[in-house]
Amino acid sequence: MFAGFSFAGSIPALVTPFAADGAFDEQAYRDFVEWQIAEGSSALVACGTTGEAATLSYDEHFHVVRVCVDQAKGRVPVIAGAGSNDTRVASANLRAAHEAGADAALMVPPYYNRPSQEGIFRHFEALAADAPLPIILYNVPGRTVTDIQPATLARVVTAFPQVFVGVKDASGVLARVSQHREACGPDFCQLSGNDDLALAFNVMGGTGCISVTANVAPKLCAEFQAACQAGDFVKALAYQDRLYPLHDALFTDASPGPVKYAMARVRAGFPETLRLPMTPAGDASRAAVDAALAHAGLV
Template identity: 45%
Template sequence: MITGSLVALVTPMKTDGSVDWDALNKIVDLHLEKGTDSIVAVGTTGESATLDPTEHCQVIRAVVERVAGRIPVIAGTGANSTAEAIHLTAEAKQAGADACLLVVPYYNKPTQEGMYQHFRTIAEAVDVPQILYNVPGRTACDMDNHTVLRLAEIDNIVGIKDATGDVVRGKALIAAAPEDFAVYSGDDPTAYQLMLAGGAGNISVTANVAPAEMAQLCAIARNGESEAAELMNNRLMPLHEKLFMESNPIPVKWLMADMQLIDYGIRLPLTVLAEQYHDEVRAALKASGV
């Protein structure tokens, strides 16, 4: 089971929108140095929606090659087309990804049975560990715990990223799921609470700018140190909050560029963070002690 701090890695881009491969290597190296437990490549934060299929697979392969087996790599391969998700998942497996992250189909709003059949079909088509991803704020479609538990019975569906921020619901899922089924938080502000309740880790946006701190927080929370985890989370809360002042990954990419980790590139329809938010985001970084 992959555990701890799993960064939802940005895809660095130059100001013309092209992928910045040199910067990608540098930020992968940063996470290896700072103790990140796993890298999630080309998820929502990695702008999967605007990378074409070739670029999508190239970024996954580049991350896998740079990591070179030192930590697990999880590839974002979800789509609202089952056939496309199968294609991306197969390509990620061939590239050497350790697991794949598959989002609930967006826009077309399938039923619970439709979600079950979608994920079951992908799991049967590609023999690689697969992690479900429920983020109703993005997809306009919410996969309920009953459907997750049905899918958990499939051998290579090994976990879920729950980005609802509903800790009570997450705790209920942890209690009901098989012991080897991993429940990850996808909500930075509440992730420590889910880990204290038995969650496997946190797929984190904040870890892009605070990798060492998020790795430490996840380790403390998974060790059951509730008071220390709450204190550290409170320290990081300004970042958790301000990194969502505009749609993710707008604020985190801007802050990383301000920190000179990447360039300011981002793809339309997303735009560079509005100027009126710059000082607030900088202040959040300072307040967090990063």
């Protein structure tokens, strides 16, 4: 159904810029997308967690996706955040992402409800029935309180290999890269959801990272991933050492507060506005970001 879809390299989970009044800043976003492509990002995630999707209305969400698709103009794939804790809403989001022109969808398991592993499987089974887009599973238990266990992921992927083309794994459990390779095969697309673990993740068989840091340092992240794909892990380690303080600093306060502060530092005029309940990074976080940006040679 979606044979041939594969994702690799540095894929930023794009922040969503807001003007001072809180409205979506479309021009800033278009400029941001253009910069990301020019710097070497291999795909783009629109309206993920870092994009403050939880604060966007349905219409805003898919307007942002449409703008991302329109600006990318097919030069790189666009992956739309489309998850929900209501299976019917998630199915409608898949259709909306397809209509907006996205190339794939990023789907978390149902959050808050805390379904069983059987419930997680049935959720994705229902989505697979009429999925108009390939789906990348997104396992992030720290946010969803729902963990797609390796056996469940393997069950989903082997039942519907034509739909579920990859996983963004933010579980932080590196052994799962090997577990997923064993269960789903070496060609199954595995993307790290943690920048700080991306080197080890790739060594174990991962193909890239859906990245927070790539918002701020897209060229360095793309070069890091290129070194990994070339098997040059000595070079990749040098990039890891250069980028690690930034990986860490961007989570010294609630994300994406530190990310937007860092963006304003590296791109003059980029709006730092967030929507409540998210708030700007505090002073200690800003100091950590400043030091990390200097360490990476970005300021």
